[in-house]
Each structure stands twice: as C-alpha cells, then as structure tokens.
Amino acid sequence: MAPSALLRAAAGALRRRGRFATSLPAISPLSHTPTSSPSPSLDPFLNPTARRHLITLSRRPCLLPPSSTSAVASSYYFERILLPASFAHPFSTSSRSTDEDKDKEKEDILPSPPPLMSASWVDKWLPEAARPYAMLARLDKPIGAWLLGWPCMWSITMAAVPGQLPDLKMLALFGCGTVLLRGAGCTVNDLLDRDIDPKVERTKSRPFASGALTPTQGVCFLGSQLLLGLGILLQLNDFSRVLGASSLLLVFSYPLMKRFTFWPQAFLGLTFNWGALLGWAAIKGSLDPAVVLPLYTAGICWTLVYDTIYAHQDKEDDLKVGVKSTALRFGDLTKQWISAFGAASVCGFALSGYNAELAWPYYPLLAAAAAQLAWQISTVDISDRTDCNMKFVSNKWFGALVFWGIVFGRLAS
Template sequence: MQPQSPTPDATASGQVADAVRGNWVDRLAPEATRPYLRLSRADRPIGTWLLLLPCWWGLALGMLWDQSPRWEDLWIFIGCGLGAWLMRGAGCTWNDITDRDIDGSVERTRSRPIPSGQVSVKQALAYMGAQALVAFAILLTFNAAAIALGFLSLLPVAIYPFAKRFTWWPQVFLGLAFNWGALLAWAAHTGSLHWAPVILYVAGICWTLFYDTIYAHQDAEDDALIGVKSTARLFGEASPQWLRAFQLLTVALLALAVVAAAAPRGTGAALAVALAGPCAMGLHMGWQLRRFDPDDNPTLLRLFRANRDTGLIPLIFFLAAVLA
C-alpha cells in the first residue's frame, strides 16, 4: 500500500505528505515561515520526542545514581527540550540537503520543501546554521563534560544521511545520533560519565532499531527501486522476529542501566520502581508488534508515532524512583 498522498489543496499549500493533518504549522504559522518549519519537521513532532526522551532518561538516572537532584536540573531538563527541538531541526535540514535527489524519487518524501522547490539548498544551509548556533548557545550553559559530548555528537549526525548508501544498517547510525543525549544529560548532571549511561545509550540504539525499522517499511518498495538500503529491506518477511529481538534487547539493557544507576546508592523501593519502567516499556513495544503489518502504511506510521508514549513510560517510573 502506498503512503497517504496529500490532497490537491494540501499540495498547493506546500503541506508535506506524512505530516499530521491540521498541525500548527499549516494552520497558524506565518506563511513565509512554513517551508522552513516544515524543513525542521516542526509539523511532525515525533522526531523531537525521540531525540529528547533519551536525554531525559539520562538526567533522571543521573539523579537516581547520585541521589542529588538540584534546582539546576530543571534548566538541564528545559535546555535538553530546547536543544532537541533545534538540533532535530538542524539534523533534518542536513538530511534533506543530502537526500534531496532521493527524496524527489520517493512518494512519501517528494513533497518535502527542498525537492518540491519551496526552499533552495543555500537557504536550507543558512537555516541549518542558525538552528545549530542557537543550540550551541544553550549547550554552553552546561558543564564542560556535557559541552565536549555535545561537540562529539556532531559526528554521527553528519554521517547518518549517507549511511543508507553504504550499509544495510542505517538505523544503527540513526540510533548513534538520536540517543547521544542519554550520555550528554547524564554528564550535565553528574559532571562525568559512568557505565550506566553507556548501557542506557546502547538500549536506546536498540529501541531506535525497533521503531525506525517499522518506519522504514513505508518506503521499502521505493527504496528497492532506487537502491537505498534499510533494515526493513534487509529483514523483509523476517522483520517481526528481528523486532522482537530489538524489543527484548531494549528492555534487558534498560533494566541493566537502571541497576547500574540505582543499586549503588538507591533504596530498594527506588530500584523496584525504576525497574518497572523497562517492563512497562516492553509491554508497549509488544502492543506495537501485535499490530505490525509491513503492507499497511497508515498503521506503520501510527505505530512509529506511538513511540513517543513508549519512551515516556520508563521516564515516568525513573522520575518516580528519584522521589521514592
């Protein structure tokens, strides 16, 4: 089944095919800003959530590890939110610049601002730089360890758009970029790294492999025609088994990260509450697996978007454990 195409009126107004219908960009944003907001995916907020939630996981487990929540953590919480919005926008702009020819050949992406002619490459580069500069200013309010990790995060962000050209596992590179915030936010709170955020980071990568394989099945036919690689194409009919493996790895590694963070100094109650988070997350991932149909693109998109809730579930338990 092909992705849902925009209506003629939507196409004329510049609406992107896979954007949420009636989103605030299409309804409320000044017309001149809409192509740029679409370029940064402001009309499709799920990506910001998926970039942000590992940051908040790292912050919560950092507070659980040292048993020392502070008022400055509120700014880390807010700063991660602002930074995730900006860097997701900058990363998507970079992705669309590098993929402009590919996007024009795929039904779901040909309505994006660059291939549809709403924004030029030079304008996109300028917009990407502006977003990155504001995000850099926010990063400078954190400690030295977090700033250093922020600079290092640019490497996987820069490489990811090219990964689909040379590997069947581009989702790994997306995971490397999208879960970096687990390391950065932990360091912003504690001032250093530890095994717990590293394990958390790997758990996040497994989660990314889960949700982005679901997402990539929307484009599997077009990707095959133009030679773009993905785990969806690699796994094919075996995708449910692979998704189950990623689910189990995510839950197991997330639980191990919780033990590494909470066991040394936390109470038994805090550890029990925090461990309930990975279990509940696994149940939500299982719900997605039961509804997975590689030939039903609208359902694939709904499942992908449902991963905002998937990531919020353990965060609620982690924050409750801090208070336990």
C-alpha cells in the same frame, strides 16, 4: 385546455424548434394516429391567448401526479411527457430516468476526490514565508523531537540526587536543544537527499524536493540552527561541551549511511541516543559506564525497533531509488529481528536502572513499557504504511513510561 390541444401545441413547438427534419402531423390523443390539421383557433402560434396559456403551463413546477384539477394535470402532461429536458424519443416517458442512470454511471466511473488532509499548526499559525523552514525542521511532526529528547530526559533523571526530582532547568535546556538539533539533522538530511526525495512518495513534498526552498536557503537556515544550538551547549560544563560537539559527526554522516549499508537505522540509534551520555555528563561532569553504557545500548536497540517499522513505509520506493534499510535487510523476518532488539532494549534498561540504584517503582513501569513495545511488534502490519506510521508514532508513549519509571524510582530510592 384539453389534453388534445396540448398535444397539438407540443407538436407545434417541436416543429418550430426544428427537432425533426420532417413536419409532424397532428396527433389524436386517443388513437395516436394522424388527424386533420389543427384549427387556427387552437394553434398556440396563431392564437395569442392559447400561446400565453401554454407558456404559463410550461413554467409551473411539476411536483404532483395528475389530479382532477385541469391546470395541474395539464402541467404534469406537458412537463413530464411532452417536453422533458432531454429524451431519446420525442414522447418517451422513460427519457428522464435514462438520463439519470447515465449520470450515475458517469459518477461511478469518475474517481472520487482524495480526502482532504488536515492542516497542521504550521499552516494555520505561521506566516507563509516561514512555513517552508518550519516544514524543513519538521516542526509539524514533533515525534522526532520526542524520540531524540527521551534519552536526554532519562539520563538527567537517573543522575538526579536520590529522593529528589530531576533538575527542571536542565530538562528545559535539553528540551530546547532537542528541537534545534533535530531540526538541524533534518535540514542536513534533506540537503543530502534532495536528489532522492522527489522520487519517493512520502518525501516528494519536502521543501527542497518541491522547490519551496533552494539549497542556499537551506544552508543559511542550517547555520542559524547550529548557532542557536551552540548557545545552549555553552551553558553546560566543559566535558559536556566536548561530548555534545562530537555528536555533530554523527548528525552529518547519518544521512549518507543508507547509500552504503543496510544498517542506517543502527547509525540513527547512535545519533538519537547520544543524549543518554550527554544528559548524565551535564549533571555529573563525567560518565559512569555502568549506568550510561547499558542505557545507551538500550536506546540503540529501541531505535532499531521503531525505525525499522518506520522504514517499511518506503521499502518499495527505496528499491526503485537504490537506497538501503533494515526493512529491506530483514524482509519477511522483520518481526523476529525487532523482537530480539526489543528484548535486548528492555534488558538494557533494567541493567541500567539496577546499576543506578533505582527503587522498585521503576520496574513495574518498565514492564508496562515492555508490554507497549511487545504490542507494537506483535500487531504491526509491515505491508500497511498507515499502520507502520501509527506504531512508529506510539513510541513516544514507550519513552514516557520509561521516564516516569525513572522519576518514581529515583524519588523512592
């Protein structure tokens, strides 16, 4: 079919579809001026053969430019010039590119979807009914259990017989107790903070804040955690039982401290490092102040370092809600403050190891732990939530370095 016939056929199709209010005259392919009306033999709406040929051409894909082959050339002209999908002007050859530009502009205006969060093992493996309780106990975030457990492991290992490994059964027992006590502490914290958590970006998805659990369900879950913890505590000696039970006062009071003082991180240090006393007592049946007090103090100073870094994630929300923290107390002087606490922590560890008569392998590993702590303090960006969280989580390696220093120092003594 000649191009002139195609032009006339396209004009007839447009006229039939009602694209224009007025009728279109016939178009000359050379001069683009009106010509006489098309003959019935060439009009596709009057000639069945021409209509079938036009439909066939319109359905062909147009991937190549016009060539010497008349069928391909006709399809190209019909698809790209005469009947594009949408156009501003009936015969504008730039209509399709204009639409593509508009689509790109819309893509630029629309916000990109948020990145998908990687699912934790809680979402992958636990039944749906158990997931809120696991989230309440922070089983998906084991860093808290590590930070609570390391002081216990330190003191148990320091109390070991010189030249021998620590009591593995006691390490396992305290490991289980750490997970339970940390979960109980998180449950208490969320119960007391259920009016605050929905207002803080980082905590608004917690079980009570999101409505996944009711306070009554939380209290029942807390009772089961404490009951299991009691079962572990009863396996220790009498002195350790009393000492361990007394830590519950700190566990229940810590979540309230941020409402009254800028030093809730200090109270967290008193709570999280109670194991430095309890671990020694579980092995020895008493306390040696020369060893456990410097160790306990070192742990408190260490907690002030990592939890102040952690608190900088929420400082804007804390100001809105009206709660307090060392991050707000120290402000722009945070690095100076936590540097002092870090130095005091390392000195406390050194004094405790010296009084416990640990051998020389303890001190190189303590120096490595001090370097790790110095790296945290010197490189942390307190205005970057992601960096603060990353430095906070890295403290599990600080605790591991101190632990292995104590192990090798005790074996070599």
